[in-house]
Amino acid sequence: MTDPLSPTASAASAAESPGGRRLREGLIAVLAPVTACLTALVGLTAWTTAGAAGTPARIEVGIGRVFLPYADKERTAAFFRITNTGGSGDQLVSVTSPVVEAVMLSRHVSAAGADSMRMVPSAEIPAGSTLQMTPSTLDVMMTVKGRWQVGDAVPFVLHFRNSGPVQAVAFVVRPGS
Numbered sequence: 001m002t003d004p005l006s007p008t009a010s011a012a013s014a015a016e017s018p019g020g021r022r023l024r025e026g027l028i029a030v031l032a033p034v035t036a037c038l039t040a041l042v043g044l045t046a047w048t049t050a051g052a053a054g055t056p057a058r059i060e061v062g063i064g065r066v067f068l069p070y071a072d073k074e075r076t077a078a079f080f081r082i083t084n085t086g087g088s089g090d091q092l093v094s095v096t097s098p099v100v101e102a103v104m105l106s107r108h109v110s111a112a113g114a115d116s117m118r119m120v121p122s123a124e125i126p127a128g129s130t131l132q133m134t135p136s137t138l139d140v141m142m143t144v145k146g147r148w149q150v151g152d153a154v155p156f157v158l159h160f161r162n163s164g165p166v167q168a169v170a171f172v173v174r175p176g177s
């Protein structure tokens with residue numbers, strides 16, 4: 001059995017090579033958060049009785065969406081669903097991407113008929129919880145570099161205090177969808 005991490009193995013390119021197997025595992029890793037999104041509610045119910053308390057945070061980020069900037073505008077917002085199935089809390093501390101800049105977490109509050117927004121340094125993801133970002137709660141605001149089209153896939157990295165960096169993808173959608 002060849003060590004899949006050896007340099008020899010990574011140089012092989014046939015479909016059944018260890019390199020090909022790693023590629024498939026990578027695709028499964030991308031698809032897994034989607035399944036996690038669909039089962040999150042069920043998972044949360046199970047979590048409360050599973051005795052996960054005390055285990056490390058276990059973060060999964062679903063496929064996100066990012067609004068197509070309005071004509072001539074560069075500012076926009078992205079939304080991710082973050083699930084922590086571990087037994088300890090974690091914090092989202094920053095979001096990066098090679099194709100955006102000036103990224104910040106912003107919390108929107110609607111009180112007494114007035115909407116306000118403030119930047120926050122981090123967002124809590126308590127043990128066994130799901131954070132669903134929305135335009136009226138928490139989102140990731142940014143300035144885009146270049147032009148985007150609906151359907152484009154934008155790469156992001158979400159950085160967590162305990163779990164470290166987690167790669168994610170957000171698809172460009174029309175604002176409000």
Ligand SMILES: [Cu+2]
Binds near residue numbers: 077107139140
């Ligand atoms: Cu915002």
